[in-house]
Amino acid sequence: MTLEQWGNITATICIIMAWSYLYKGENPLYTFAEHILVAIATAYGIAYTWETQLKPRVMTDMVKNGKWSLLIPAIIGILIYAWFFKGYEWIARLTMAFWIGHGAGYALAFNPPVFLKQVFDSFIRLNSFNNIVYFLVVITALMYFAFTLRKDRGILKYGSQFGRYALMVAFGSAYGSITMAYLSLIIGQLQIIFKDTLHLVK
Amino acid sequence: MKRQLPIIIVFVTALFVMVTKFFDLGTFSKTAQDELNLWITVSSVFAFLLGPINLVRLHWSNVEKKRPNWVYSAILLVVLVISTIIMFVDGVNGKVSLFIVDKIANRIDSAIYAMLGFYVCSAAYRSFKLKNTEASILLISAVILMLGQAPIGDAIIPNTSKLAEWILTVPNSAGMRGIRIGASIGAFAASIRVILGLERSWTGTGS
Amino acid sequence: MNWQKLQWIDVRILYVIILLCLLIPMFKPIGLPVSISENTRKVFEAIESLPDGSVIWVSHDTGPGNAPELNPMISAVARQAFRKNCKIIATSFFNEMVGPALTQEYIESVAKEMGKEYGVDWINLGYRVNASPAILQLLIDDINKAMSGVDWKGEPLDKFPIMKEVKSIRNDVDLIFVTTVGTPGYGDWMTYVAEPLGKPLTGGASLTMYSGLQQYIRSGQLKGFLGGLRGAAEYEQLLKAPGKGLAGMDAQSLGHLTVIIFLILGNIGYFASRKKA
Numbered sequence: 186m187t188l189e190q191w192g193n194i195t196a197t198i199c200i201i202m203a204w205s206y207l208y209k210g211e212n213p214l215y216t217f218a219e220h221i222l223v224a225i226a227t228a229y230g231i232a233y234t235w236e237t238q239l240k241p242r243v244m245t246d247m248v249k250n251g252k253w254s255l256l257i258p259a260i261i262g263i264l265i266y267a268w269f270f271k272g273y274e275w276i277a278r279l280t281m282a283f284w285i286g287h288g289a290g291y292a293l294a295f296n297p298p299v300f301l302k303q304v305f306d307s308f309i310r311l312n313s314f315n316n317i318v319y320f321l322v323v324i325t326a327l328m329y330f331a332f333t334l335r336k337d338r339g340i341l342k343y344g345s346q347f348g349r350y351a352l353m354v355a356f357g358s359a360y361g362s363i364t365m366a367y368l369s370l371i372i373g374q375l376q377i378i379f380k381d382t383l384h385l386v387k
Numbered sequence: 388m389k390r391q392l393p394i395i396i397v398f399v400t401a402l403f404v405m406v407t408k409f410f411d412l413g414t415f416s417k418t419a420q421d422e423l424n425l426w427i428t429v430s431s432v433f434a435f436l437l438g439p440i441n442l443v444r445l446h447w448s449n450v451e452k453k454r455p456n457w458v459y460s461a462i463l464l465v466v467l468v469i470s471t472i473i474m475f476v477d478g479v480n481g482k483v484s485l486f487i488v489d490k491i492a493n494r495i496d497s498a499i500y501a502m503l504g505f506y507v508c509s510a511a512y513r514s515f516k517l518k519n520t521e522a523s524i525l526l527i528s529a530v531i532l533m534l535g536q537a538p539i540g541d542a543i544i545p546n547t548s549k550l551a552e553w554i555l556t557v558p559n560s561a562g563m564r565g566i567r568i569g570a571s572i573g574a575f576a577a578s579i580r581v582i583l584g585l586e587r588s589w590t591g592t593g594s
Numbered sequence: 595m596n597w598q599k600l601q602w603i604d605v606r607i608l609y610v611i612i613l614l615c616l617l618i619p620m621f622k623p624i625g626l627p628v629s630i631s632e633n634t635r636k637v638f639e640a641i642e643s644l645p646d647g648s649v650i651w652v653s654h655d656t657g658p659g660n661a662p663e664l665n666p667m668i669s670a671v672a673r674q675a676f677r678k679n680c681k682i683i684a685t686s687f688f689n690e691m692v693g694p695a696l697t698q699e700y701i702e703s704v705a706k707e708m709g710k711e712y713g714v715d716w717i718n719l720g721y722r723v724n725a726s727p728a729i730l731q732l733l734i735d736d737i738n739k740a741m742s743g744v745d746w747k748g749e750p751l752d753k754f755p756i757m758k759e760v761k762s763i764r765n766d767v768d769l770i771f772v773t774t775v776g777t778p779g780y781g782d783w784m785t786y787v788a789e790p791l792g793k794p795l796t797g798g799a800s801l802t803m804y805s806g807l808q809q810y811i812r813s814g815q816l817k818g819f820l821g822g823l824r825g826a827a828e829y830e831q832l833l834k835a836p837g838k839g840l841a842g843m844d845a846q847s848l849g850h851l852t853v854i855i856f857l858i859l860g861n862i863g864y865f866a867s868r869k870k871a
Contacts, residue, residue, distance in 0.1 A: 218499075227442055227467055228467055266434075269440065286396060286400025292578045300571040303564055304568060351561065355566075357525040
């Protein structure tokens with residue numbers, strides 16, 4: 186038997202172990218599979234980060250190219266391990282602060298152009314049925330989300346009610362799509378068992 | 388200082404990003420942005436053991452204190468050590484490493500995820516009832532999408548796929564845009580609160 | 595008959611029936627025709643309209659779970675790109691465990707078939723921690739710096755001829771194709787790369803996300819987008835190269851029909867119990 190065939194048999198056993206949950210809920214086979222998954226994923230994460238990121242940054246950037254200024258971010262990164270030392274947890278927050286500041290700054294600097302395009306694109310020429318529906322749904326959906334306004338009468342009442350119905354259409358279509366997505370994933374597993382391993386399907 | 392320093396760092400870093408983005412400071416803007424991005428990347432790389440150390444601590448204490456199901460924790464630790472050694476010796480793209488990752492870990496991962504398919508179906512069966520107007524609209528929209536997106540829809544009722552496409556691209560798209568606009572405003576406000584130090588839950592000192 | 599019981603059928607029976615309905619068409623395909631949606635056509639045309647020899651950035655940002663939906667898209671885009679002698683720079687920023695290996699597997703099989711060489715016509719740069727926004731921003735002007743100078747196997751980028759031609763996204767890449775299951779995904783590529791540079795962005799998403807991105811196609815921020823296995827099947831049909839996408843369509847049909855039948859049964863049971871009450 187080739188390595189590929191052994192691989193497919195192993196894969197099939199793994200799928201069955203995971204799917205045993207469907208029949209009996211939390212059971213030894215499933216729990217075993219779950220723990221194996223976490224262990225291998227962690228091991229791979231360590232090895233992959235070392236091979237493709239840590240090693241080149243240290244050996245090439247710092248040692249070979251002499252970019253020793255990278256020691257500063259390296260130290261910032263290492264500070265996160267202060268989390269494990271009682272009384273010094275606050276030091277780890279400095280690293281987190283650096284990352285959070287960077288993320289928040291980028292969100293404020295880069296998100297508005299994407300978001301504003303969405304706003305501008307909503308004010309379209311009302312020259313077709315689709316455009317009218319589109320405009321009405323956007324506006325009424327926003328009315329529905331305006332929780333600080335009183336919506337017990339007038340245009341806001343009926344507008345937000347229409348918005349609510351429109352959102353139900355959106356959620357329904359999302360659910361329909363999601364069902365299809367997950368069925369495709371089951372099909373993927375079945376193809377491994379019946380096509381790749383058992384060769385019952387062409 | 389323990390409370391103020393992280394907030395100051397957040398403010399300064401965010402301000403630095405925005406100033407270099409919005410003001411034309413010549414080549415400095417680009418160089419500074421690139422350097423900061425490199426710093427973020429390098430600092431994240433050096434912090435990569437945070438998760439693994441946490442995991443080992445948790446499971447080691449399970450084994451040590453013989454908590455319920457400690458055997459699985461022991462298995463996890465043994466597999467973790469063995470696979471780490473294999474992956475360093477064989478290389479991350481070696482035959483054995485890829486076998487372990489692709490034929491074991493990925494298969495378990497995708498099988499667990501695919502189980503959601505069964506739950507989505509049973510949830511639909513148990514909860515999608517024509518109880519009121521909203522629930523009926525939700526149900527009808529979902530059914531049209533399900534029929535329209537699979538080829539069988541057109542075979543049963545002609546043009547179902549066209550109707551499904553219309554629902555997806557007009558009312559669904561507009562509804563999602565409404566949600567997205569609301570969420571973006573919220574995210575914008577949240578970012579400002581974090582930068583100004585009004586949102587401090589991440590520091591563990593309360594908001 | 596006690597109709598009320600129809601809403602309390604053991605779900606394990608539902609599971610078995612779904613499994614059978616997904617299995618039967620694998621053994622005996624029905625071959626139902628798949629109509630092509632406007633969104634898929636837009637993706638096809640966005641790539642088709644590129645001049646021969648262009649450079650396409652393909653980011654297979656998938657996890658293990660959604661990979662069966664998205665893998666056929668990667669084969670299909672590689673096929674279309676190589677037919678036009680386009681070059682591919684591939685990355686995968688969502689998950690280090692599956693992304694790089696799957697990208698390699700799916701592009702390599704098409705490349706071998708079409709006589710394209712690794713390092714000359716395409717390259718796989720793999721995964722990096724903290725892709726969004728730091729790495730994405732670095733990629734704009736210096737791919738080598740962002741990817742720490744190595745490909746997915748840790749081989750130095752200097753030795754590959756393709757990397758002598760493609761130094762940055764800003765100057766050397768013509769289109770970005772992204773598969774998406776979460777973050778980083780199309781949203782990050784749009785915000786940090788495509789919008790600031792005005793580069794065309796297209797790709798495919800798991801159907802779990804598909805309904806939530808339609809508004810970006812309408813505003814032109816996405817040049818069409820493929821939706822799950824169905825999108826991949828449509829794309830394969832446009833390319834006249836049937837693959838795993840089309841193969842799954844019959845099973846999908848029967849699966850959906852089963853869910854709808856169970857929905858109807860559940861509702862019959864619900865109305866029977868309401869009438870009785």
